[in-house]
Amino acid sequence: MPLVCPVPIPFSRPIRLGVLISGGGTTLANFVEQIAAGSLSAEIALVIASRGDCVGVGRARQAGLRCEVVERKSFAGAAEFSQAVFALCREARVDLVTLAGFLSLIEIPGDFQYRVMNIHPALIPAFCGPGFYGHKVHEAVLARGARVSGCTIHFADNDYDHGPIITQVAVDVHDDDTADTLAARVFAAECRAYPEAIRLYAEGRLEIQGNRVSRSGFPA
The missing domain is CATH 3.40.50.170 (Formyl transferase, N-terminal domain)
Known part of the structure; x- marks a missing residue:
């Protein structure tokens, strides 16, 4: 490609x-x-x-x-x-x-x-697609008993939560988590990850080959 x-x-x-x-x-x-x-x-x-x-x-x-x-x-x-x-x-x-x-x-x-970015409050390809948004994502993570969640920033295409992934940040799921507490920790990760993805884009450091995004030629 x-x-x-x-x-x-x-x-x-x-x-x-x-x-x-x-x-x-x-x-x-x-x-x-x-x-x-x-x-x-x-x-x-x-x-x-x-x-x-x-x-x-x-x-x-x-x-x-x-x-x-x-x-x-x-x-x-x-x-x-x-x-x-x-x-x-x-x-x-x-x-x-x-x-x-x-x-x-x-x-x-x-x-x-490749001029449209999206953020999703889970680690794509898990807990994503139609119907997975906002607190619904975190509720699904907890209902499934997942031990790790996080956020994903990706280039958007014409499908929900699809397109080449730029970066992901993992967040541990705690035993006593609620959708609210998990959402707060995931959002804290989003606040760091999304601006960083924008910076990499503006600096011309992102390269795309198929579904893989590299930073200045090195795996992201």
Whole structure:
């Protein structure tokens, strides 16, 4: 398979992010904090919410970010919905789209291939796919008796929780865990892993061959 380098030359400016949300916007808030602290060289060019009533809309606007609501129910199908989402991303000159608890399936156009990342609160391929989101993931992990969970950051494609994996962070499952306590530890791992994946992308250090992602030619 051919080797693909999504960013052949590192960005010489802060990378422009599009952040897609459907819920509380906690990942968005983490990005804002990381950027303010100087640990992530990025700017949030656009926030898109798939629900007008989600808490993340208020968070985005309170932070002074451009936030557009594109509700899935307003469109006949995924194709039309996706066209509206990516038209806004193009207009805002977004370099990288980051799915941050975005629950609607989108179809990724050719000019955004390997320019869309997703985070999932488990170790893909376990506990992923349709119906596995938010606390449902952590409840399933506990119900199965798994001893390890974690988070996965991957390039998104047109299937749920699919596409080449960039990085994974494992989190131990404790005997006395609830979905809430496990979620808190997994989210702490997400707060480190997602910005790091964005940094690697912006530095041009990610190479893709099939389903395998390497960092500057070395296994990630």
